[in-house]
Amino acid sequence: MDALLAVRARGVTKCFGEVVALDGVDLAVARGRIHGLVGPNGAGKTTLLGLLLGLAAADRGSLEILGTPVGRTPAAPEGVAGFVDGPGLYPSLTARQNLAALAALRGRAADRAADRAGVADALDQVGLVDVADDRVGGFSLGMRQRLGLAAALLSRPRLLVLDEPANGLDPAGKRHVHGVLHRLAAQGTAVVLSSHRMDDLEALCSEVTILATGRVAFSGPLRELAAGDRELDYRLLTSDPAAARRTAAGTPGVRLLDPDPAGPPPDAERLVLRARVPALDVLVSRLVGDGVAVRELAPVVSPLEAAFLALTEQQQRPQPEGARR
């Protein structure tokens, strides 16, 4: 495992007046890793990404980016790129003009040929070559996201910070972006990205940090988050729903749930039940023993999402007086 760090944050706190946006956050991201940042709205994700991009400075704690300690004035070292709150693009310019203007701004215009090649390469990487000379004003959200990523790639970043990069992407676009990020990570670039979609994080990240109310609720490898032995809700479809209902009701550790009134119309063929994995094993054995065929047994929400919900709900619960720093 590569021990070199691209980001090291310790006890980082950031307040906006009375509002504590980040409260003693620790974060470590190694080079060549794609690190996911998740949390409910208002958890502090964008604030943390803003600190990494040098848009703001922490009030307390220490932050090192690419080996350089970041002081109390907003600044980020060379080699950091990305965006928060959507990619900043100018709709009156074409995709190519947006990138060319940025490349000239960043000082690579001395060699204009190399500059043009860099722009063309970035457009190619995100799959926007065909629309390179169209005005960005006519782009969909997903195309803007991809162009924002291309703009970040221009500076050959060693730390890439992206806020909801998969927002608005169609499946093909998502595959494109995922491919780019995996390639960058393979070349040693650290990627920190936020997302609300657990499936994106599963497809991209090896590590994840969950933030809730400005604090770290979990930080570590994704597999550990999913591996916890929790009670989850499952859908069960069998060849004999009535027999399955009787068997489930008689199995220890298995609870039959009423259909969610806020959910889709109930399907009489499908049962919804709550159980841990060992109890499910017992139920399946009994159903098979009773001659009932199990056609589908799947979690209602993914284990990752369930873990996320459990962690963030736990963190957001009111705490006793004086428990919070």
Add this chain to the structure above:
Amino acid sequence: MTTARTGTEAGAEAGTEAGTGTEAAPGSPPVAGAVPGAPPAGPVPLARVYRFELVKLFAPWRIRLLLPACWLAPGLFVAAVAQQGTLPTDTLFGRWMHATGWAGPLVVLGFAGSWALPLLTSVVAGDVFAAEDRLGTWRHLLVAVRSPRRIFAAKALAALSVLVLLVAGLAVSGAVGGLLAVGDRPLVGLDGHLLSPGDAAARVLLAWLCALAPTLALAGIGLLGSVALGRSPMGLLLPAVVALAVQSAQLLPLPVGVRLALPGYAFVSWNGLFTAPVQAGPLLVGVAVGLVWAVVATVAARLLFLRRDFTNPVQDGAGRRAAVLGALPLAGLLVLGVGVLTPLARGAGSGITQQKVQRSVATAFAHLYRLQAAELNRPDVTEAQLAVAVACDKGSTLVDPVGPGNDWRCTVSWHLPGTEATGTAVYQLDVAPDGRYVADGDGPKDVNGYFLVRTATGDAPNPLWQFDGNVELLPAPSKG
């Protein structure tokens, strides 16, 4: 059961050296385990940010449309007017558009000072910061440039460059259109004296340069509005609203000190370039006041911009800061200007007195009489030989003959060499609060009562029938 772990524990699992991190002071060396030496990124050089801002400014259709419009429309307008029988006599120098090409750019300047320049500053300076708010690109720009100071400087410089380019277009286009359509001929000044084409060209250029000062003041106010009000339409409209307010104020019978302290006075005071001697006092004061307003508004905008927190998701008192750093300095500047300039006016009130009106009409009449004599092929006389005397009154005898109004009536008398008789003519005067006036001849018909005179080559415009003049509002400098 779930386990919430700290980032430090997780970092250790991820192969990091947990526990070695200490509170890092700025400039302290990187700790072991970190990637070696990424230098702190310096801000992008100003020239590059300036180029970037120019690219963005010229990208939207409205600027790309304004540029050719400013460089073509005035010339076409002047050329078109020169081909018509009716002239815009209600605009200063409009009545001379058939006589010389140099009247065209001055008519354009009069119109531009009222409408075009405030609107141009609104579109360019009023939007230069607000556009980033509207597009949501501030964070992107800050990450790319890494210096709010340079962003402000580049935006202000880019807006200034585009404005100067547009103003230059208005001036050059008006002049070229006039010269091509009418020709490079002498211009009649506001006191009736004739300016040679070269002299007229130099003064037209100076007049446009003087108008740059209030344009810059409006641009500074535009920057301030753009920074303070963000995406609100008021930010965009602020220069136009301020210009409208200042123009409205100029129509009121204000004391001279207040009038001079307003940022748009140089849109009026360039008139003084077209008298002999030049009315330098109001001209210099107007230009200086415009430049001071430009500097104060721009500095206020800069302070406001540098104090903005682009990451703060909650209300951060921006409204209060806008009032303290934006509105108060400008209000203070107005009060200070009135305080400084009122003693300069030496209690002149409106600045329009019977004596000044009489002197101005006498000078203009004498000059224009010579012009008429030349048209009629009469023997030339000098102004001194004419010994023009003017007696002006205002309204009824119950009203003091001071201040603006359309009820001024002047009787002009003069002598011709070798004759005993005294010629007399009557004028009705409409004197505006800013000192401009239109004198309308009331007879006799063969002097100033009819708009045409019969010359050897046919009918020609009668220069004595109606003429524009200008009363200097400041008192003449005391001698000794």
